[in-house]
Amino acid sequence: MTFYLQLAVAGIAVGSVYALIAIGIVLIYKCSGVVNFAQGAFVMLGAYFTYALTRLGLAPVAAVLGAMLAMALVGMLTERLVLRPMMKAPVVAIMAVTLGILILTRAVCLAIWGPDQIAFPKLFPDGAVNIFDVFITYNYLAAALLSVCLSLAFLAFYQFTAIGLKQRCAADNTRAALAIGIHTGNQNSLAWSMSAALAGLGGTLLATLNGLSLGLSDIGLVAFPVIVLGGLTSLSGAVVAGLLLGVLQAFTDGILTPWFETFLRAYTRIYSAGALQQVVPYMILVFVLLVRPQGIFGRRGTERL
Amino acid sequence: MTRSSLVPIILAILAIAVSLMLGRYGAYLTHVVAIAAIGAMSLNLLNGWCGQINFAQAALLGVGAYTAGNCGNAGWDVFSLLAAGIASALAAVLIGLPALRLRGLYFAIATLAAQFIFEYLFKFAEPITHGVSGLLIQPMKLLGRVIDTDQGYAVLAICLLLLTWLFMTWIRRTDLGRAFLVVRENEVVARGMGINVPQTKMWAFLISGFFAGIAGGLMGFTDRLAHPEAFGMGLSVDYIAMIIVGGLGSLPGSLLGAAFVSLLPEAIQRFGEAFNMADQLSAFREMAFGLLIILFLIFEPRGLSAILGKTNVQRMMARFARRPTNPVRDQAKNQPKWRSVE
Numbered sequence: 001m002t003f004y005l006q007l008a009v010a011g012i013a014v015g016s017v018y019a020l021i022a023i024g025i026v027l028i029y030k031c032s033g034v035v036n037f038a039q040g041a042f043v044m045l046g047a048y049f050t051y052a053l054t055r056l057g058l059a060p061v062a063a064v065l066g067a068m069l070a071m072a073l074v075g076m077l078t079e080r081l082v083l084r085p086m087m088k089a090p091v092v093a094i095m096a097v098t099l100g101i102l103i104l105t106r107a108v109c110l111a112i113w114g115p116d117q118i119a120f121p122k123l124f125p126d127g128a129v130n131i132f133d134v135f136i137t138y139n140y141l142a143a144a145l146l147s148v149c150l151s152l153a154f155l156a157f158y159q160f161t162a163i164g165l166k167q168r169c170a171a172d173n174t175r176a177a178l179a180i181g182i183h184t185g186n187q188n189s190l191a192w193s194m195s196a197a198l199a200g201l202g203g204t205l206l207a208t209l210n211g212l213s214l215g216l217s218d219i220g221l222v223a224f225p226v227i228v229l230g231g232l233t234s235l236s237g238a239v240v241a242g243l244l245l246g247v248l249q250a251f252t253d254g255i256l257t258p259w260f261e262t263f264l265r266a267y268t269r270i271y272s273a274g275a276l277q278q279v280v281p282y283m284i285l286v287f288v289l290l291v292r293p294q295g296i297f298g299r300r301g302t303e304r305l
Numbered sequence: 306m307t308r309s310s311l312v313p314i315i316l317a318i319l320a321i322a323v324s325l326m327l328g329r330y331g332a333y334l335t336h337v338v339a340i341a342a343i344g345a346m347s348l349n350l351l352n353g354w355c356g357q358i359n360f361a362q363a364a365l366l367g368v369g370a371y372t373a374g375n376c377g378n379a380g381w382d383v384f385s386l387l388a389a390g391i392a393s394a395l396a397a398v399l400i401g402l403p404a405l406r407l408r409g410l411y412f413a414i415a416t417l418a419a420q421f422i423f424e425y426l427f428k429f430a431e432p433i434t435h436g437v438s439g440l441l442i443q444p445m446k447l448l449g450r451v452i453d454t455d456q457g458y459a460v461l462a463i464c465l466l467l468l469t470w471l472f473m474t475w476i477r478r479t480d481l482g483r484a485f486l487v488v489r490e491n492e493v494v495a496r497g498m499g500i501n502v503p504q505t506k507m508w509a510f511l512i513s514g515f516f517a518g519i520a521g522g523l524m525g526f527t528d529r530l531a532h533p534e535a536f537g538m539g540l541s542v543d544y545i546a547m548i549i550v551g552g553l554g555s556l557p558g559s560l561l562g563a564a565f566v567s568l569l570p571e572a573i574q575r576f577g578e579a580f581n582m583a584d585q586l587s588a589f590r591e592m593a594f595g596l597l598i599i600l601f602l603i604f605e606p607r608g609l610s611a612i613l614g615k616t617n618v619q620r621m622m623a624r625f626a627r628r629p630t631n632p633v634r635d636q637a638k639n640q641p642k643w644r645s646v647e
Contacts, residue, residue: 035410085603091409092358096549097602099542104595111588221421221538224414232410270431279425282418289403289415 005134007254008247013140013209015246016147020202021219022226022238023151024195030171030233031191034083035091037098039199040220041105046071046200047120047207047216048109054121064123064204068197075196076189083192084185106217117213124208143205150201151239154194158235167191225281229288245281252277310471317467324459332455334571339462340523341563343469345547346556347516350473352545353554354482355509356489358413361400362544364423365514367536369393369521371427371434374442374531382446389522390515396423397514398507405503408492420541427533439532442525458527465523466560469516473556476512485509546594550601552608561609569594 021043028036049067058066078101086094128137158164169177170187177184203216210216226245230237257276264270324335348362372392376385403415427434434440444453445461452458476482484505487495495502525531543566551562570590577586605612 035413082599082603086606089602089606090553091413092352092545092553093549093602093606095358095413096545097599099545100595100598100602102595103542103591104599107588107591107595111585111592221417224417228411228414268432270429272436274425274428276425279422282421285418286403286415286422289407289411289418 002133003254004251005132007250009134009136009140009144011247011250012243013144013246014206014249015243016144016151017202017205017209017242018219018223018226018246019151019239019242020147020205021199022223022230022242023154023235024198024202025223025227026230026233026235026238027191027195027198029227030235031167032079032083032188034094034098036195037095037220038078038101038105039195039223040217041102042071042075042196042199043203043206043219044109044214044217045074045105045203046196047203047212048113049200050123050204050207051113051118051120051212060121060123064201067204068200071200072193072197075193078196079189079192084188102217102220106214110214115214117211120207120212122208123204139208143209147202147205150198154198155235155239163190222278222281225285228285245284248284249277249280252280256280310474313467313470313474317463320463321460324463325456329455332459334568335459336455336462336523336527337567338564339459339466340520340527341544341547341567342560343462343466343523344517344520344544345551345559345563346469346473347513347520348544349548349551349554349556349559350476350485350516351509351513353548353559354477354489355485355506357401357404357506357509358409358416359400359513360413360417360538360541360545361420361423362517363536363538363540364400364420365393365397365517366521366524366540367423367427367531367533368396369518370442370525370528370531370536371440372518373522374440374525375433377445377526378443380446383448385445386519386522389525390518393518393521394511394514397510397517400514401507401510404506404510417538420538424533424537427536434531434533437533439530440525442529442531444529445526452526455527458523462523462527465519469519470556470560477556481505481508546598550598550608552610555608555610557613558608558610561613565609566594569597 021039024042025036025039028034028039046067049070050063053063053066054060082097082101083094086097089097124138124142126138128135129141130136158167166177166182167187167190169180169182170184171191174184177187199220203219206216206219223242226241227238229245230239230241253276257273260273260276264273320335320339324332327335344362344366347365348359351357351359369389369392373385373389376388381388400416400419404412407415428437430436444451445458446452447461452461484495484500487498487500488502488505488509492502495505521536528535547562547566548559549562550565551560552558573590573593574586577589601608
């Protein structure tokens with residue numbers, strides 16, 4: 001039993017970071033209709049910024065906040081310089097341009113920080129709390145608490161403040177929003193900068209769990225099963241789906257993979273099941289798309305036939 | 306033989322002559338570009354003409370490479386390429402099945418998932434693919450003769466590219482080819498015109514998959530190794546970049562885009578070696594690639610073929626092929642940069 005709880009805790013910690021990243025993608029999609037494949041780049045860049053700032057001698061809290069600010073700037077610049085000139089372009093061109101941003105950012109990070117894994121500075125103290133024999137390290141605890149709190153805070157901001165209302169207007173109907181005097185272009189920039197800042201924080205938290213390397217940008221693609229599962233337009237759906245997928249991945253890794261491997265070794269010539277936990281989200285994704293394309297929380301989409 | 310097929314045939318003969326003169330390195334570059342162009346044309350049919358975004362092109366190439374490798378090692382001669390085409394066509398139909406229910410963005414994400422699942426299968430199905438160590442492939446046999454030089458592969462790849470080009474120009478003019486375009490523009494209208502939309506989409510996947518399989522098989526034979534890392538998401542992005550940089554929906558564009566995307570790393574490699582910057586090279590190469598995709602999409606969204614169209618090359622080629630001037634096409638050239646979406 002403890003083993004299962006331990007797995008669930010690890011899953012929730014990683015899943016809550018997924019949720020944080022997925023919120024960013026959903027936010028951008030709702031506001032500007034762009035599917036942002038570059039979210040993974042934002043995640044990675046945020047972690048590298050935090051690293052660079054702590055190397056400059058800043059306190060951990062200041063470094064994280066500074067990195068989030070820098071990421072907000074990066075997000076806004078991306079929207080202004082790259083996405084705005086392409087507003088009326090076909091979907092595939094916009095997808096390709098965000099992929100271009102992903103490649104470019106990865107290359108810039110590779111040039112500056114090199115290909116090797118970097119030891120990430122300690123943001124949280126070592127050690128663990130023990131709850132009913134389940135050990136939770138402070139890293140996991142901090143990652144889960146921070147991202148869940150921030151996700152909820154963001155949802156509240158989106159739902160209850162004046163800026164959030166403007167955001168929702170711009171996302172809901174661009175023309176109507178323009179007609180009542182909302183500068184939708186600025187709202188787009190704001191959405192991009194907020195989502196980049198959230199992604200940057202997510203990246204920092206992931207780096208404290210798994211270390212800092214270029215591979216961090218792959219997480220941006222894992223976020224896609226999350227947002228499809230949650231419904232592409234639902235922010236709260238993204239949070240729930242993120243947690244769900246994180247737990248599911250942890251259980252796959254801890255239970256399904258060993259079971260599957262003993263099965264394979266007994267009956268076939270295949271020796272290893274490989275990184276099963278990395279494909280399980282995508283298998284679920286295909287299944288969800290076929291059975292319930294609007295996701296768990298999404299509205300019935302227009303993208304269906 | 307129609308007049309318009311004259312230009313590609315002459316180009317192919319010239320390319321063969323040039324690649325034979327340029328020596329081993331030139332021949333190597335030629336077959337790399339030619340194989341990439343076959344793959345780009347296959348994706349262009351699916352994405353540029355039929356409007357189905359596919360992020361799993363690398364998976365299809367991989368299926369082709371593994372099938373061709375296994376069949377070639379078993380001594381299937383030329384049929385190994387054919388088998389690669391058929392296997393990839395089946396895989397493409399499988400990937401395309403969700404397209405019957407999903408559209409646009411949702412389908413694109415489904416193909417993304419398919420890419421990762423195939424990548425996993427390449428590593429997982431060890432008896433067939435030899436897992437992470439990769440499948441060693443013997444040189445290709447063509448009617449009993451072993452092809453083991455780059456020149457040989459260059460000639461073979463150019464011939465197959467020519468066949469692909471002729472097939473693509475032909476299919477574009479058939480009812481099916483026109484149906485692709487209507488499905489891309491508006492599925493409701495297509496249904497109203499009596500086009501069987503699911504069937505049309507499946508044909509697009511089948512044909513696209515077949516040519517992707519041929520390209521993948523050739524890749525396997527020229528690399529002598531099929532490795533799961535080689536057919537990752539990055540390769541899919543390369544192919545999407547090819548058709549967009551070249552110009553969506555344009556056959557010469559696919560060729561130009563393939564040449565551009567495959568030769569750019571080589572050019573930067575040479576450039577870097579000349580200036581002694583070898584250690585920063587891979588980062589620099591990726592940077593140039595990403596930056597060029599972004600700049601292209603912002604400033605010349607219709608791609609390289611549109612730039613060529615602005616100069617007189619295309620007009621000269623048209624005069625050479627004695628095509629009558631076409632008022633519809635000329636009008637299309639004066640349209641605004643982007644077709645409005647929706």
